[in-house]
């Protein structure tokens with residue numbers, strides 16, 4: 128049994144029984160080629176109203192509601208292929224911006240950010256010339272109290288009902304002898320992550336994750352599971368649960384940071400989880416990354432609840448040690464081939480690293496706010512070097528682990 132600890136199976140079985148997650152990475156929706164296509168969007172203000180109009184290849188069912196803190200309008204519709212010009216105007220009147228993307232395997236969302244309270248005056252989907260669908264969302268400026276009353280008409284029960292439950296049986300195939308590595312490209316779909324110029328963190332980290340998967344699989348030594356391999360949203364709790372259900376030997380979350388006020392800050396950083404952050408900057412980053420669920424309009428996001436008990440304490444302690452060992456390997460290897468941050472190994476309270484029984488690290492590949500880093504993050508040559516370093520660190524980690532287990536066995540003899 129990998130890592131050779133009998134308590135793992137018991138913990139995984141217990142954990143899977145209580146876990147409730149949102150859209151599952153393994154839940155298959157329609158192929159993307161069958162999605163309706165959104166081709167055009169316009170936003171305009173007239174008097175006290177702001178209207179968002181979107182043209183779609185067909186009529187779809189839409190649902191819209193307002194949500195407070197942050198104040199916004201959420202429009203939910205079936206999975207849609209958004210082919211809207213990135214240059215399309217995004218703000219008008221009290222609407223400070225809007226974004227769109229996949230939310231679950233079968234749903235997409237448009238999230239409209241409000242600079243001032245507003246309510247939904249009209250949600251309409253009608254057929255226009257050529258059989259296209261035209262979606263109109265009309266918002267009207269409202270008093271704070273009126274807005275809050277609307278937002279209070281809870282959407283939560285419906286949202287909860289839509290949450291699929293984790294399968295009770297771990298997903299890892301029986302008899303699998305290769306190490307399982309979960310690669311977790313951050314953000315996705317409706318949550319773009321950091322945006323600098325027209326580059327989204329979600330795209331940078333997905334490209335990296337896919338390249339890493341390819342290289343690790345080519346070695347034949349590893350079984351790779353991705354929390355997402357396309358542009359879709361995956362909730363933080365779900366990412367953690369994928370690692371647990373797959374009984375992963377390692378969980379690697381991939382991100383890219385930004386510090387707009389300090390564009391000279393550069394380099395990659397490896398993070399592990401700790402209750403207390405090593406520094407203020409690490410705490411700021413963890414808080415930002417922990418907001419990913421909120422970016423998609425999930426009202427509540429909670430950390431994965433641990434199963435209490437002595438087995439879990441044992442697991443947590445050991446997991447922390449393994450995470451630290453792997454993180455140091457990563458810093459060594461990465462440091463040999465790419466630019467690192469001046470403090471390359473740090474920790475903070477990242478929710479995505481909260482699995483008590485899966486060694487987990489988070490890599491911030493660099494700062495998208497640094498022009499130099501941004502250029503590298505998009506360069507296939509840089510990516511190739513960094514991917515090779517990460518896979519080298521993985522090989523090292525498992526080789527050392529095996530060696531130490533071997534030494535422990537010798538000592539017993």
Ligand SMILES: [Zn+2]
Nearest residue numbers: 313320382383
């Ligand atoms: Zn991120």
